[in-house]
Amino acid sequence: xxxxxxxxxxxKLGVQASLEYRTDFIFSLVSAFFPIMIQYYIWTAVYGQSDxxxxxxxxxxxxxxxxxxxxxxxxxxxTNMDHVIASDxxxxxxxxxxxxxxxxxxxxxxxxxxQKMFFFSVMLVILFAVLFYxxxxxxxxxxxxxxACFAGVLALSLVxxxxxxxxxxxxAFWLAEISYxxxxxxxxxxxxxxxxxxxxxxxKTANAVLSCLPFKYTIYFPANVLNGKLAINxxxxxxxxxxxxxxxxxxxxxxxxxxxLKKYLGLGG
Amino acid sequence: xxAIRVEGLTKDFTYYTKEVGVLNSLKNLVYRKTLTKHxxxxxxxxxxxxxxxxxxxPNGAGKTTTLKMLSGIxxxxxxxxxxxxYKPYERKKEFKKRFAIVMGxxxxxxxxxxxxxxILLNRYIYQVEEQAYxxxxxxxxxxxxxxxxxxxxxxRLSLGERMKMELIAALIxxxxxxxxxxxxxxxxxxxxxxxREFLAYYNEHHRTTIILTSHYMKDIQDLxxxxxxxxxxxxxxDGSLNQVNGASAGSKIVKLKxxxxxxxxxxxxxxxxxxxxxxxxxxxxAKGQINAISRELLELFPVEDITIEEKPIEEVIVSLYxxxxxx
Amino acid sequence: xxxxxxxxxxYLQIYLRFIKNxxxxxxxxxxxxxxxxxxxxAYLFSKLLYVVVVYETDLHIGDITPDGILMFVGTYTMMTxxxxxxxxxxxxxxxxxxxxxxxxxxxxxxxxxxxxxxxRYIDLGMPIPNLAAGxxxxxxxxxxxxxxxxxxxxxxxxFYLLSALLITYGLMIIPSILSFWFVNTGGLAGIFYAIWDAxxxxxxxxxxxxxxxxxxxxxxxxxxxxxxxxxxxxxDGGLMVWGVLAPVLLLAAVRQMWKQAIKNYSxxxx
Numbered sequence: 024x025x026x027x028x029x030x031x032x033x034x035k036l037g038v039q040a041s042l043e044y045r046t047d048f049i050f051s052l053v054s055a056f057f058p059i060m061i062q063y064y065i066w067t068a069v070y071g072q073s074d075x076x077x078x079x080x081x082x083x084x085x086x087x088x089x090x091x092x093x094x095x096x097x098x099x100x101x102t103n104m105d106h107v108i109a110s111d112x113x114x115x116x117x118x119x120x121x122x123x124x125x126x127x128x129x130x131x132x133x134x135x136x137x138q139k140m141f142f143f144s145v146m147l148v149i150l151f152a153v154l155f156y157x158x159x160x161x162x163x164x165x166x167x168x169x170x171a172c173f174a175g176v177l178a179l180s181l182v183x184x185x186x187x188x189x190x191x192x193x194x195a196f197w198l199a200e201i202s203y204x205x206x207x208x209x210x211x212x213x214x215x216x217x218x219x220x221x222x223x224x225x226x227k228t229a230n231a232v233l234s235c236l237p238f239k240y241t242i243y244f245p246a247n248v249l250n251g252k253l254a255i256n257x258x259x260x261x262x263x264x265x266x267x268x269x270x271x272x273x274x275x276x277x278x279x280x281x282x283x284l285k286k287y288l289g290l291g292g
Numbered sequence: 293x294x295a296i297r298v299e300g301l302t303k304d305f306t307y308y309t310k311e312v313g314v315l316n317s318l319k320n321l322v323y324r325k326t327l328t329k330h331x332x333x334x335x336x337x338x339x340x341x342x343x344x345x346x347x348x349x350p351n352g353a354g355k356t357t358t359l360k361m362l363s364g365i366x367x368x369x370x371x372x373x374x375x376x377x378y379k380p381y382e383r384k385k386e387f388k389k390r391f392a393i394v395m396g397x398x399x400x401x402x403x404x405x406x407x408x409x410x411i412l413l414n415r416y417i418y419q420v421e422e423q424a425y426x427x428x429x430x431x432x433x434x435x436x437x438x439x440x441x442x443x444x445x446x447x448r449l450s451l452g453e454r455m456k457m458e459l460i461a462a463l464i465x466x467x468x469x470x471x472x473x474x475x476x477x478x479x480x481x482x483x484x485x486x487x488r489e490f491l492a493y494y495n496e497h498h499r500t501t502i503i504l505t506s507h508y509m510k511d512i513q514d515l516x517x518x519x520x521x522x523x524x525x526x527x528x529x530d531g532s533l534n535q536v537n538g539a540s541a542g543s544k545i546v547k548l549k550x551x552x553x554x555x556x557x558x559x560x561x562x563x564x565x566x567x568x569x570x571x572x573x574x575x576x577x578a579k580g581q582i583n584a585i586s587r588e589l590l591e592l593f594p595v596e597d598i599t600i601e602e603k604p605i606e607e608v609i610v611s612l613y614x615x616x617x618x619x
Numbered sequence: 620x621x622x623x624x625x626x627x628x629x630y631l632q633i634y635l636r637f638i639k640n641x642x643x644x645x646x647x648x649x650x651x652x653x654x655x656x657x658x659x660x661a662y663l664f665s666k667l668l669y670v671v672v673v674y675e676t677d678l679h680i681g682d683i684t685p686d687g688i689l690m691f692v693g694t695y696t697m698m699t700x701x702x703x704x705x706x707x708x709x710x711x712x713x714x715x716x717x718x719x720x721x722x723x724x725x726x727x728x729x730x731x732x733x734x735x736x737x738x739r740y741i742d743l744g745m746p747i748p749n750l751a752a753g754x755x756x757x758x759x760x761x762x763x764x765x766x767x768x769x770x771x772x773x774x775x776x777x778f779y780l781l782s783a784l785l786i787t788y789g790l791m792i793i794p795s796i797l798s799f800w801f802v803n804t805g806g807l808a809g810i811f812y813a814i815w816d817a818x819x820x821x822x823x824x825x826x827x828x829x830x831x832x833x834x835x836x837x838x839x840x841x842x843x844x845x846x847x848x849x850x851x852x853x854x855d856g857g858l859m860v861w862g863v864l865a866p867v868l869l870l871a872a873v874r875q876m877w878k879q880a881i882k883n884y885s886x887x888x889x
Binding site: 383412416 | 632633636637639648719720721723724727728729
């Protein structure tokens, strides 16, 4: 089997798996609606009581759009890959992969992309429908260039988030037991990425720290591309940062995995 | 005294066919084709108090379904049934306190706890008096010889020890009636024997009515005087086990594996050849001759492996049909 | 009356055994125990972000000040802890009992099946962070609003918390009971968790329609709003009565649903 064939096969398997879980997906879409609704009412109350047109640097319209976009982007980007990979490490499935000629990293990445393919397309349609409706409602004009860039931004986010998960999953090499551990890290990653509130809410200091970390380029940044807050040059700059962080996380993950594997194999696996 | 009386007991399950695909799922919303499985068909029998009876039959014959109806887990579709004077499906508390059920493949013990904890919990659930509880527990622990593992986490016990604990947990409230569904499944031969001996002793000393299901003949031979054979939901035999044995008494199955090619024609002289391909052969040999013939086989042929088995229960049932034993 | 008393006593004894059992089992797996707490802290952290937003923006909902809102968030946090500790583990398992047939062995026990199935497991670790944080928030809000600390106020607050606990039980068990008919109800449970989180804010923030539905149809909003509203003197007589009636009606309905589910199980399953 050629290199190419191998990965397309994994990719297709992922697509099939995702189609089997489409009912779950529909339910998760419906449940995504409620946090949006709650935040909609919170922000409406916040902006409604005050003459101040801006909170945390967002106008009302931008904030509402951010909330919706962040929720949708979180659904697209967030994976339980860290948990899956960590389980592979702990239950010994990794052994199986280590003896196979295919790279474990590549296998996981392509099966993830395959799994996400279906959701990715559906979510994009939903996203643009919502956007179309909201921008008409709030009279926000989203530059066409931002729209054009968005698919690219989202794809980069997905890859970057995968790399973050892949790196975090390596913690499993050092843990005796994983159980809920990765549920916790997953939640923290979403919070730090701006999946609950825009990162400005955390305050100036926290923000300065977050600016030196890759998280906010997975949810916070794509959500802001679509609420019209960012100009096109800022979008392009952000995409560059995404590319930079992908490269950086690639190196970090390789390094962490090398150390982890050494420990793993040293113990006899 | 009668412990159980069953007349015309019937159980049907309905289920739906489901085809794959989005279109079929939509179709299913509007119209679903209902299929009926007749798990138990018109069974009648009665069991006296203190009896020890076996439900025999191949997998899926309806043994477990019958047992579940007797214990009130399942509602019968039709027929009358009375267990200890109650209608089991009404699930009265007084009724539940008087029987117990042990299922070989399911556990009522909590794997993360020592068995002693689960047994103690049953004391509260069945409201057993402290003194009676102590006495019963001591007796059972001694009989089954498990005092050393009573306080070990169930997860760490061997399968046999676990089954013994299941028995203790089930018997701690001194039930008058005990249902056992495949109690020896997966156990090694020694433990199987141990469990059987225990059940025989317990039945004799406490006059507890015991009903057990199995698809092993052997499981039951030493234990039960009486067997109910169920096949395809029907009661095909009710009577002494000796007669069942009689039906299969004629012959045993001998399986041979050869190191070299052996002409199948040459085997015909030793017994009925059921199957043979030159390297493997299955013979049916009369019971009385088994020893002599197997010795001869071993001498004359390059035998690599030889196993001697009872006829499978399915065949015994077929021969019972043939003999037209009245139920 | 005496028989009823006896039953209550034996159920309490059994429940105590449940707690002891769970404690022993959880001490066997201390890492899990601690990780469970850590996960809850993570969730708590994500919920506290709302408090940050409330104070940062000086949010007033009607005439409820940020301190008032804190009392609502605190009640919500406490209830989340109680739900996680007392019910969650059980409700998640119900569909497994049905699928694996483990229910069979529970059905023959001479105690209420619903009792065993829905209250068997108690998690002693997970609720700790939520209860601690929730009580702290309520205390801070209580103090800041100058609500008198009298027996009456505390009793009435606790009373409505109990009513809330019963409603929590009744609402959150619904997806699990539906698993008797449908194989996969995980998605529906996810929706219920999402609705649960709507309690993070006082209900006057929502539109009138949502409030009506949340109080009278699926009484989610009763769970965390009524207790703080009574002590703040915001609950009128009608709603106070509803706070007593709602759990009773809901539990009666759930009981009927449960009976139907068991009937379905014992006549349809194989």
